[in-house]
Amino acid sequence: MELHKVVALLGVPARAAMAWALVGGDALPASELAYRAGVTPQTASHHLARMVDGGLLAVERCLRYRYYRLASPAVAEILESLMALSGPPILKNRPDRAAVDPLCQARSCYDHLAGSLAVALADTLRRNGWISLQERDYQVTEIGEHGFVAFGLDLPALRHQRRLFARRCIDWSERRPHIGGALGAALMTRFQESGWIRKNPGDRKIWVTSVGQQGLWKTFGVDATL
Amino acid sequence: MELHKVVALLGVPARAAMAWALVGGDALPASELAYRAGVTPQTASHHLARMVDGGLLAVERCLRYRYYRLASPAVAEILESLMALSGPPILKNRPDRAAVDPLCQARSCYDHLAGSLAVALADTLRRNGWISLQERDYQVTEIGEHGFVAFGLDLPALRHQRRLFARRCIDWSERRPHIGGALGAALMTRFQESGWIRKNPGDRKIWVTSVGQQGLWKTFGVDATL
DNA sequence: CACTGGTTTCGATGATGATCGAAATATGGA
């Protein structure tokens, strides 16, 4: 499959919409994707089959549904890069984007947090000396080491994962970096376990609970009352 | 401009070919790009205008020519990522790709080296302790610091550039990392100044001169007699 | 002021392919 064919797999509104819906990392059934893209199930089925052929998507049969997801994190990263090129979706008169588009406040990017909440967290951690910039990634300082461990993260284990430890991930809405990689994923998992955030599946929106607002403030000094 | 529109700008053979021809970092005139893509000048002109509109390309008028180039290194990186997804161009019976496709041996990627030469260089530097892996990027060690400075690189200046210092860049042919970023660019520049490599403009192929082979061996311990 | 070569505009054609209605297939439940 040549370059232009892979690219063409995303060059149509319905396909781009379906792929973008999957950047959250969830696997969604075909019917749901059809609805999101605003096309009939047969059209969606056609597109999905082709994107699977092209290696962009993977499919898991389960029950009578077929769940589609991105084939790899690499695809998600390319989509985010492309979105950064094309610029965030335009809103009329841009009346404080964050107030309008909930995706800009707190959302998931595959398996870590993104949006203004994630950026605020990264900023605060850096200001408090938990993490420092290190080329394209973050590095956890001595202070941060203790802090994260106290919070319940097993940093040594995270470092031994094959994936990047603390990727500096730039998203399209803020155009500023937040924490991705193994650390970013672990943080989101821990937040969920602690009931600080809730995430409706099939959606990238993240809801911060009231206990989460308190926790984020007490533990990290982040004001999540956006 | 929405995601799918930007993507669609590359989803056709002629456009992909033209963009791919520009990944070398050179600016090429419209007629040359038309020839490379195998289309008539009028068709090429049409595509080029649209890609400029979409922010993928930039154009410089000079004399009676119009030189087109990629709008930014970010575009080059996306193209390389996409090529890694689609897989390298398929050759029949793949009889030792590197022996067949000169692009796989030594080529330029925008402003740094790529191909097997670049990978060999990165491997050797790492084995000799000049550089170390650091998350997504490379880091220059104490040893490397002295070595590079002795070679004539101004590392402090490179670190102060806005761009990443030593990006770990994975290319499609080797699927292994080599040195990009400011350091990668500086190395290629220095190699060219020293007459170690020659690069014909408008082409991504890099030729290692005989003095270059000696220099690479003596200075870095790299055997460039591919 | 023509002339040349590079580039763009215009107009028309032709092919690709996105889309949907209708029907077939698959899978679990009553």
Add this chain to the structure above:
DNA sequence: TCCATATTTCGATCATCATCGAAACCAGTG
């Protein structure tokens, strides 16, 4: 076994757009 739901296949339609010939445009050059 029959039904309901999810998904795919088939066939046809329709819009988009890549492409090229012809001609205009533009910038140096003689």
